[in-house]
Structure formats: structure tokens, C-alpha cells
Amino acid sequence: MTQAAGRTRGAGATQSSPVRERILAAANEQFYAEGIRAVSADRLIAAAGVSKVTFYRHFPSKDDLVVAYLDGRAAVERHALEQLRSQTGDACGTLHAIAHAIADMSCSPGFRGCPFINAAAEFADPAHPARKAIATHRAWFATFVKDLLGEMAIPDRETVADQLIILRDGAMVTGYLGPDPAALTDPLIKAGRAAISDARANTGRPSEA
Incomplete structure (x- = not known):
């Protein structure tokens, strides 16, 4: 859920090509490892082995490349989440699988936090x-979570989804700072269950999460 190439949206978008993907691969690695503003276009041109003319033909501005980088990250994350959903076959199982995936990823070597938060x-x-691209992906993720909660007949899905996303964000920061996956997974699942149980309790429904 952290590796991506991706394609641009909106202004400057072009069809994929090996050269364009090479530029994106360099951006994907360096933007995530060092920060977007810290990495210059000249460094990416050198890393991708292209000329300035070629670079700017594919990405007229650095902002175009940043959006493509974020869109690529979003595409990979969406694919991974949809795969989890299809593999588990039920909403509750998907939420558990997401919690485990977040813990494993957040504590893995090379993890430097959520690329969208960064x-x-x-x-x-x-x-x-860049902020618009981030907002678009987070809106998609919120809808994804609300759909899962809807399958579980959870009341007040908006509030519970917000709570689960806050837990997700916090877990990624916490994982980056040091705990092992086992130490992170249990508290994350317990906190998620508590949010769901609280929503059900407010309507008198028994908890099933």
C-alpha cells in the first residue's frame, strides 16, 4: 500500500509511457523517502536518466508530477483495499484485515508515514x-469505510467512519515511531470495536464487531 507509479489527472495529463513511468518511479521513491519539497526537478531528471526537455514534456510543472505521484499512491491503496474486501467477503472481516495491514505496513522497514498526511x-x-488530490483520495476512503459500516448496519456511519479514520491516521503515526505490529494491532482493533459498539449502544443494537 506504499508503492505506486500512477498517472496524472487534469491539466497536463498524458498517456502512460516507459519514460513517464520512469520519472514517476523516481518521484515515488524520492518524494516518499525525503519529502516533496526537498527533492528538486533536477534530481529527478538525473535519477530518471532523462533530459529536461523530456521531463517537462511529460510534466509541465513540478505540481503536475506531485499530483501524479499522489494519484499513483491512491490507486495502489484503493486496489489493495478492494482486494482485502474481496478476499475477506464480509465487512467486519475487511475492517479487521485493514487493521492488520495498517499495523504491518506502519511497522515495516522503510515506512515513513502516510504519504498523504506527509x-x-x-x-x-x-x-x-496536491491538497485537492489528497482530499479526493481521503473522500474515497471515507466512502469505502462508510460502505463497510452500512453492510454491518451501523447507525450514524458518518461519525463512526470519522472515528475509524482518525484511528487509522494515529496508528500510522504511532507505527512509524516504533511499536511492533503485534503491539499496534490489538489496540487498533479494540478502539475500532469500541467506536462501533458505542454507535450500536446508542440505538440499543447488540455489538457484533
Whole structure:
């Protein structure tokens, strides 16, 4: 859920090509490892082994490349989540699988936090194309979680989804700071169950999560 190439959206979008994917691969590695603003276009041009003319033909501005990077990350994460959903076959099992995946990923070598949270911290302007790409993906993820909660007949899905996403964000930060997956998974699942149980308790429904 952390590796991606991806394609741009909107202005400057072009069809994929080996050269374009090579530029994206360099951006994907360096943006995630070192931060977006810390990596110059010249460094990416050198890493991808292309000329400036070729680079800017595929990505007229660095912002276009940043959006493509984020879109690629989003595409990989969405595919991984949909796979978990199809493999588990039920909403509750999918939520458990997501919790385990978050813990494993957050405590893995090379993990440097959520790429979307990291990028948001670098771009303060909510109107920046990067922030819009981040908002689009997080809106998709919120809908994905709300759909799972709907399958479980959880009341007040908006509130519970918000709580689960906050837990997800916190777990990724906590995992990056050091705990092993086993130490992170149990508290994450317990907190998620508590949020679901609380929502059910408010309507008198028994908890099944």
C-alpha cells in the first residue's frame, strides 16, 4: 500500500509511457523517502536518466508530477483495499484485515508515514492541486469505510467512519515511531470495536464487531 507509479489527472495529463513511468518511479521513491519539497526537478531528471526537455514534456510543472505521484499512491491503496474486501467477503472481516495491514505496513522497514498526511503537511494552501488530490483520495476512503459500516448496519456511519479514520491516521503515526505490529494491532482493533459498539449502544443494537 506504499508503492505506486500512477498517472496524472487534469491539466497536463498524458498517456502512460516507459519514460513517464520512469520519472514517476523516481518521484515515488524520492518524494516518499525525503519529502516533496526537498527533492528538486533536477534530481529527478538525473535519477530518471532523462533530459529536461523530456521531463517537462511529460510534466509541465513540478505540481503536475506531485499530483501524479499522489494519484499513483491512491490507486495502489484503493486496489489493495478492494482486494482485502474481496478476499475477506464480509465487512467486519475487511475492517479487521485493514487493521492488520495498517499495523504491518506502519511497522515495516522503510515506512515513513502516510504519504498523504506527509504531503498535506508540505502544502498549506487547501487550494493547491496536491491538497485537492489528497482530499479526493481521503473522500474515497471515507466512502469505502462508510460502505463497510452500512453492510454491518451501523447507525450514524458518518461519525463512526470519522472515528475509524482518525484511528487509522494515529496508528500510522504511532507505527512509524516504533511499536511492533503485534503491539499496534490489538489496540487498533479494540478502539475500532469500541467506536462501533458505542454507535450500536446508542440505538440499543447488540455489538457484533
